[in-house]
Amino acid sequence: MSPAAELAEHYTRFRVADRLLLTGHSHQAWPDVARDGVIEAYDDAALAVEGKWARAEVRAERLRAGVRMLLDDPVAEVALGASAHELLVRFLSALPLRSRPRVVTTDGEFDSARRQLDRLADAGIELVRVPTAPLGTLAERVAALVDTRTAAVVVSSVLFETSRIVPGLAAVAEACERTGAELLVDAYHQLGVVPWSVGAAGLAEAWVVGGGYKYLQLGEGNCFLRVPPHARGAEPVVTGWFAHGGDRFAGSTYDPTSHYRAARVLNFFVEQDLTPPRLREISLHQRGLLAREFDALGLPDELVTRDRDTPAEAFGGFLALASPQAARLRDGLAERGVHADHRGQHLRLGPAPYLTDEQLTEAMGLLGEAAASVR
Known part of the structure; x- marks a missing residue:
C-alpha cells in the first residue's frame, strides 16, 4: 500500500479513497480525528x-x-x-x-x-x-x-x-x-x-x-x-x-x-510526520504528476494550457491551467466526479497528501474527456 493510501485510511468520513478531490488548494478533507x-x-x-x-x-x-x-x-x-x-x-x-x-x-x-x-x-x-x-x-x-x-x-x-x-x-x-x-x-x-x-x-x-x-x-x-x-x-x-x-x-x-x-x-500532523518539508516533497511530486499527465493529453493551447517556462519550485500547491473555457472545463470535471474549481480563466487543480498517484492520473484522464466535450 502506498503512503498516500495508508494516509487515506485516516479520512474515512470524507471518503477520500473513493472520490477525486482535487480541492487541496481550496478546502482539504479533514482527518477523522x-x-x-x-x-x-x-x-x-x-x-x-x-x-x-x-x-x-x-x-x-x-x-x-x-x-x-x-x-x-x-x-x-x-x-x-x-x-x-x-x-x-x-x-x-x-x-x-x-x-x-x-x-x-x-x-x-x-x-x-x-x-x-x-x-x-x-x-x-x-x-x-x-x-x-x-x-x-x-x-x-x-x-x-x-x-x-x-x-x-x-x-x-x-x-x-x-x-x-x-x-x-x-x-x-x-x-x-x-x-x-x-x-x-x-x-x-x-x-x-x-x-x-x-x-x-x-x-x-x-x-x-x-x-x-x-x-x-x-x-x-x-x-x-x-x-x-x-x-x-x-x-x-x-x-x-x-x-x-x-x-x-x-x-x-x-x-x-x-x-x-x-x-x-x-x-495528527505531528503523528503522521506531515512536516512542512515533507508536505512540500509530496506537493512537488503530485503537482509534477498532474503536469506530466496534462501534457500527455496533447490538448490544443488555445483550449487549455499551462505555464511551462517557470520551474516547478516557483509554484505553490496547485496546478493552474489557463483556458477561456475554464468554467466549462470545471463543469465537465464535476459531471465526471472530479472536484475542482476555477478563478477567471484559470482552472485550479489541487492535490492533497491523501490522494494516490492512480487517483491523480485518473482525474487527468477525465479532464481529457471534459476537454473533448467543449471543443
Whole structure:
C-alpha cells in the first residue's frame, strides 16, 4: 500500500479513497480525528459550562503554537479570528489612514482583500494596484511605489489564481521599514504546502495573515494574524472585549469548536510526520504528476494550457491551467466526479497528501474527456 493510501485510511468520513478531490488548494478533507475534536468541544461545554473557556484556551494556544511553527517564529504574537477578512479589517483599523491615506496592493489579491480595499478607495483612500505581471519584477515595482504617504502594502506570498510564489518580498519590507509603512503578507496559499520562515524571507517586521481552511486541514474558523515586533503597541479601532486581556487584535465571544478541531488535526500532523518539508516533497511530486499527465493529453493551447517556462519550485500547491473555457472545463470535471474549481480563466487543480498517484492520473484522464466535450 502506498503512503498516500495508508494516509487515506485516516479520512474515512470524507471518503477520500473513493472520490477525486482535487480541492487541496481550496478546502482539504479533514482527518477523522477532527470529528473527535468537535465532540470534545461539546463535552467540555456540557461538563464545565462557563468553565469551558479555560479548556478552550488550551486549544487556542495549540493553534497559535502551530502557526508559530509554520512561520518559523517561536515568539510571534498571534491573534486568532474566524476569517482572514475579519483580521484584515482589524489590521486596517490600526493604520493612520488620516495622515497616510495611501495603500499599495496588487491586482492578484484574493477577493476578500480586493473588495475591502476597493471599499476603502470608495471612501477616499488612495489605492494603488500594481499589476502582478511580470512577476519577476513585482516586488521591485511595489517597493518603488511605497512613500511616506503610504499607510500599508497588502500583498500575497503565493498568488491564489496561478499558484506562483512571489519572489523578492524582502525588498518591499525594506521599503516599508524605510518609509514607516506597514507590510501585510497574505500567506494563505503558502503555509502547509511551501515551507516558510519569516526571518529568512526578510519579513521579520511584516504582518502575516492566513488560515487553516486550505492546506492545513483545520477547517473553518482557524485564521490568524501575526503581529510583528515593532507593532506591539498598535491599537486597532475594530476590536472586541477579549482585547482588554492584552490581546489587542482579539475579538469577542466565539465558537471554540474550531480550535478543538484544529488542535486535534495539528497533533495528527505531528503523528503522521506531515512536516512542512515533507508536505512540500509530496506537493512537488503530485503537482509534477498532474503536469506530466496534462501534457500527455496533447490538448490544443488555445483550449487549455499551462505555464511551462517557470520551474516547478516557483509554484505553490496547485496546478493552474489557463483556458477561456475554464468554467466549462470545471463543469465537465464535476459531471465526471472530479472536484475542482476555477478563478477567471484559470482552472485550479489541487492535490492533497491523501490522494494516490492512480487517483491523480485518473482525474487527468477525465479532464481529457471534459476537454473533448467543449471543443
